[in-house]
Amino acid sequence: MAEAKAEVVVVGSSNTDLIAYMDRMPRPGETLHGTDFKQGFGGKGANQCVMSAKLGAQTAMVSRVGSDVFGKETIENYQRQGVDVQFVSVSETASTGVAPIMVDSKGQNSIIIVPGANNELTPAMVDDARALIQSAKVLLVQNEIPLESSLAALRIAREAGVTSIFNIAPGIERPSTDCIVLPSIVCLNETETTLATGMEVNTLEEAKQASQHLLNTGAEGVLLTLGSQGCLYMTKDTCVQEPAMTVEAIDTSGAGDCFIGTLACSMAQEPAADMATHLKRATRVAALSVQAHGTQTSYPRRADLPSDTW
Secondary structure, three states: OOOOOOOOEEEEEOEEEEEEEOOOOOOOOOOOOOOOEEEEOOHHHHHHHHHHHHHHOOEEEEEEOOOHHHHHHHHHHHHHHEEEEEEEEEEEEOOOOEEEEEOOOOOOOEEEEOOHHHHHHHHHHHHOHHHHOOOOOOEEOOOOOOHHHHHHHHHHHHHHOOEEEEEEOOOOOOHHHEEEEEEEOEEEEEEHHHHHOOOOOOHHHHHHHHHHHHHHOOOOOOOEHHHHOOEEEEEEOOOOEEEOOOOOOOOOEEEEEEEEHHHHHHHHHOOOEEEEEEEEHHHHHHHHOOOOOOHHHHHHHHHHOOOOOO
């Protein structure tokens, strides 16, 4: 087997998105007629990896799918996007993960995740990709695979001096110290931050206080995504705020993954640039993605970006 190398390595989930569009969300027990249906590729790990690949980063995925049609199509999609799939394994005992998604006329979404084969991605499988992770510029990890597998990847990166981002999504209530201290950057949204810290995050000042709490716990860097208030990045010596862009959203599915995938690509390809530059790019690309339908299908390629974005 040839040795795999990549600028951005993602250890995470692969799902098939089943997206129903409707005027409004159904109430409990209510049946509504939808306006459209689309099937797409998703999973936070997959989305972030494909976003980095679309922007030109050399990428690789460490993941697990089922031996079903969704798994076959997922691997083929990675290959079309130029993602290395050497460490995407196939389960004979679990189905490929799926994510039924409802999207209303305002672009807001509700998502159910059925992990399937994602739950079979073990620390031993992650360790098989040790050399790949050690050679990366940036490692991305999320919380849609077993936590011990995510932490195994972060330990490898930490030992090798590889920059790592742990997007703790879905959120974890009072995460262990390892979740906070192992990654180079802990990334959370407002709800995930409240779960992690017990602190409400409704204002920028509250976001700073919660970030400081995580830094005091041992975090190296904290990145909070704050919806209409943009994002906030803090270290013990740095505080960077990037405002959100005002756009008319059509579909917000996968926008957070678009942001992180763009951030990873920017950090991997231009490590000398400051965080303000990386965050501005990520914010602009994510704003473009919500103006189109779908998840990965809404992600722009580098050639499609306005000239002042990159």
